[in-house]
Amino acid sequence: MARDISNANRRSNDSEGLIAHDVARAFQRPDAPQVLTQTLEHSVDNAHRAREQIEWQALRSAAHDIKAYAIENLDSLLVEFERQFAARGGTVVWAQTAGEGVAQLLEICRRHDVRSVVKGKSMLSEELAVNEHLESAGIEPVETDLGEFIVQLAGQRPSHIVGPALHLSRQDVGTIFQRRLGTEYTDDPEQLMTLARVRLRKRYLEAGLGLTGVNFAVAETGTIAVIENEGNGGLSSSVPPVHVFLMGIEKIIPRLADLPVFLQVLARSATGQKIEVYTHHFLGAEPGKTVYCIIVDANRTKLLADPQTRESLYCIRCGACLNVCPVYRRAGGFAYGGTYGGPIGAAIAPTLSGMDRAGELPFVSTLCGACRDECPVKIDLPHQLVYLRHQAILAGRPNSRALETGIAMWARAMQTLSSYRRSVSWLRRAAAVGRAIGWYPGVLGAWAKFRTVPPVARVSFKEWWERRS
Amino acid sequence: MTDARERVLAAVSQALADVRGREHPLPPVLDLAKDGGDREALAERFAIELTALAGTCALVADNRACAAAVGDFLRGRAVQSVAVQSRPLAQDIASQLSGFDVTNATAADKTALESYDCSLLQAESLLADTGSAIVIADNASDRVLPYLPRTSVIVGGLSVLHATMDVSSIACIQQAAARRAPGEALIVAGPSRTADIEKTLVLGAHGPQGLGVFIVKNA
Numbered sequence: 001m002a003r004d005i006s007n008a009n010r011r012s013n014d015s016e017g018l019i020a021h022d023v024a025r026a027f028q029r030p031d032a033p034q035v036l037t038q039t040l041e042h043s044v045d046n047a048h049r050a051r052e053q054i055e056w057q058a059l060r061s062a063a064h065d066i067k068a069y070a071i072e073n074l075d076s077l078l079v080e081f082e083r084q085f086a087a088r089g090g091t092v093v094w095a096q097t098a099g100e101g102v103a104q105l106l107e108i109c110r111r112h113d114v115r116s117v118v119k120g121k122s123m124l125s126e127e128l129a130v131n132e133h134l135e136s137a138g139i140e141p142v143e144t145d146l147g148e149f150i151v152q153l154a155g156q157r158p159s160h161i162v163g164p165a166l167h168l169s170r171q172d173v174g175t176i177f178q179r180r181l182g183t184e185y186t187d188d189p190e191q192l193m194t195l196a197r198v199r200l201r202k203r204y205l206e207a208g209l210g211l212t213g214v215n216f217a218v219a220e221t222g223t224i225a226v227i228e229n230e231g232n233g234g235l236s237s238s239v240p241p242v243h244v245f246l247m248g249i250e251k252i253i254p255r256l257a258d259l260p261v262f263l264q265v266l267a268r269s270a271t272g273q274k275i276e277v278y279t280h281h282f283l284g285a286e287p288g289k290t291v292y293c294i295i296v297d298a299n300r301t302k303l304l305a306d307p308q309t310r311e312s313l314y315c316i317r318c319g320a321c322l323n324v325c326p327v328y329r330r331a332g333g334f335a336y337g338g339t340y341g342g343p344i345g346a347a348i349a350p351t352l353s354g355m356d357r358a359g360e361l362p363f364v365s366t367l368c369g370a371c372r373d374e375c376p377v378k379i380d381l382p383h384q385l386v387y388l389r390h391q392a393i394l395a396g397r398p399n400s401r402a403l404e405t406g407i408a409m410w411a412r413a414m415q416t417l418s419s420y421r422r423s424v425s426w427l428r429r430a431a432a433v434g435r436a437i438g439w440y441p442g443v444l445g446a447w448a449k450f451r452t453v454p455p456v457a458r459v460s461f462k463e464w465w466e467r468r469s
Numbered sequence: 470m471t472d473a474r475e476r477v478l479a480a481v482s483q484a485l486a487d488v489r490g491r492e493h494p495l496p497p498v499l500d501l502a503k504d505g506g507d508r509e510a511l512a513e514r515f516a517i518e519l520t521a522l523a524g525t526c527a528l529v530a531d532n533r534a535c536a537a538a539v540g541d542f543l544r545g546r547a548v549q550s551v552a553v554q555s556r557p558l559a560q561d562i563a564s565q566l567s568g569f570d571v572t573n574a575t576a577a578d579k580t581a582l583e584s585y586d587c588s589l590l591q592a593e594s595l596l597a598d599t600g601s602a603i604v605i606a607d608n609a610s611d612r613v614l615p616y617l618p619r620t621s622v623i624v625g626g627l628s629v630l631h632a633t634m635d636v637s638s639i640a641c642i643q644q645a646a647a648r649r650a651p652g653e654a655l656i657v658a659g660p661s662r663t664a665d666i667e668k669t670l671v672l673g674a675h676g677p678q679g680l681g682v683f684i685v686k687n688a
């Protein structure tokens with residue numbers, strides 16, 4: 001039976017792609033469907049299998065070191081990339097803010113009289129809410145990646161960096177196609193893919209512009225690598241007369257010789273493949289083709305400016321940290337409220353979108369460290385999250401007063417042995433009553449709603465020890 | 470927005486003030502080269518990897534044998550029309566195919582290539598440990614050719630077969646970049662696929678549903 005998907009996480013009109021919502025509430029009512037949990041476990045198993053027979057740790061270390069170099073030399077590498085890309089017949093356009101990035105894209109559309117845009121997968125375009133802005137300008141955006149196409153039809157946002165529709169079952173997709181495309185209901189993935197392919201094929205031919213993201217931009221050569229499995233990225237970039245790459249400033253790598261390292265770690269971490277089906281390495285504009293690269297900052301320089309958060313710019317958007325995160329697995333991507341979910345989303349959203357809007361996210365982590373162990377470029381996400389928690393407190397996090405009160409009460413209880421005993425005794429009685437009546441106050445109630453609270457022992461350890469002796 | 474470039478670069482430069490002047494040498498290129506044994510052993514490895522990706526692979530003696538094997542493959546998939554990439558090995562194999570409607574892709578409008586049943590491409594490099602092939606597409610028709618027909622054939626010489634993806638195996642990309650070739654270097658590993666619905670694998674998403682790679686000993 002298909003679930004009701006009609007009101008699930010509508011797209012935002014917000015230029016930063018962050019839906020204003022109550023983060024705490026979203027995580028108190030986790031509603032990740034079973035299909036998501038199973039899918040993520042499957043992804044992790046595949047990723048681990050794909051890493052056998054290669055020097056995985058050596059590759060991770062190399063990827064980390066190359067990214068560290070690229071990020072610490074970003075100013076010179078960006079300029080070199082621009083020079084080389086222009087020598088290949090492309091035009092580099094710069095944007096400091098999300099709004100500028102959108103404005104530059106709309107200006108290109110206007111210049112080439114574009115009425116529809118076919119899009120390959122691009123998280124940055126989600127971040128900039130490109131679809132909404134194109135629609136407002138009377139230009140039709142057409143997502144061509146199957147997962148993106150599905151969530152576009154559903155009026156939703158992607159729930160996962162790599163698998164945008166992972167939260168939807170095949171029955172959900174069948175219902176969406178039936179309602180939005182008027183097709184006969186089917187929940188067979190092959191038939192659903194065929195329906196999408198036939199519908200999208202003519203859209204490539206009609207489109208005036210193809211938009212893709214960027215996986216890696218090589219400074220040395222001014223060439224760009226885009227990686228995908230379906231072939232939609234290839235068609236989006238090759239069929240329309242105009243091609244726009246949308247690229248965050250952090251996508252630079254220094255040399256073409258570095259590319260094999262990243263191709264090996266990305267595919268294995270993202271989809272559990274040894275290499276993805278299509279790795280496009282764009283060399284330059286062929287005759288009759290116009291190519292642009294919009295390089296977007298959109299607060300990435302704020303991540304860059306803080307040595308504690310700089311490392312998050314090493315991210316290659318593989319989604320591996322999401323797949324292993326116990327919080328993401330339980331809550332799903334929509335609970336994070338923005339473009340990027342999971343541990344990496346919690347680490348970058350407070351800076352990209354502002355502490356006032358995403359300052360809660362660093363707290364939605366168990367700090368178990370699985371994300372750090374899984375990350376193919378060795379980003380120390382748990383330490384970044386702890387650091388950001390500190391920053392959130394300093395910035396006056398909404399819950400910080402309650403936290404301070406709690407810590408003050410705890411400190412007072414711990415001042416003397418007798419106050420400690422009284423406090424513990426009171427807490428034990430309160431916990432027993434709460435368990436008996438099935439109610440706990442505040443955040444404890446939220447915590448207990450989805451968990452079985454263990455019974456309180458009738459005799460404390462201290463009492464038991466005293467009786468024993 | 471005319472000064473956006475200056476503002477972005479200034480912000481980047483300012484953000485990196487703490488590391489300015491710090492020695493940070495470019496890391497050495499990681500040596501990923503492997504000894505995969507002789508080339509025929511590599512071809513076996515290639516076939517195993519490609520078969521796991523739902524493609525098929527054959528090692529053939531020369532161009533004539535390759536054309537015969539490709540013909541059998543195409544007949545098995547009920548292919549009638551073939552569009553050929555503008556590369557010498559692909560053109561030579563195509564010239565020896567009989568019983569098919571064979572067209573040079575560059576002679577057709579790129580949007581018309583969808584009406585062809587099969588694309589015939591040339592690998593500039595073959596990578597055994599991933600079952601993948603590197604194709605250089607330097608004109609508009611050759612760029613869409615790998616995706617539009619429902620079947621794809623790639624031919625490549627045994628001499629361009631490498632054990633793994635490393636600097637030497639992507640030398641063809643390096644060379645294309647150095648001579649400022651337009652278009653793209655495309656690494657293909659199996660037929661087009663998606664697993665976007667409940668991780669169920671479906672072949673032939675937007676590109677070909679079937680892929681055959683033919684490795685020619687004496688190309």
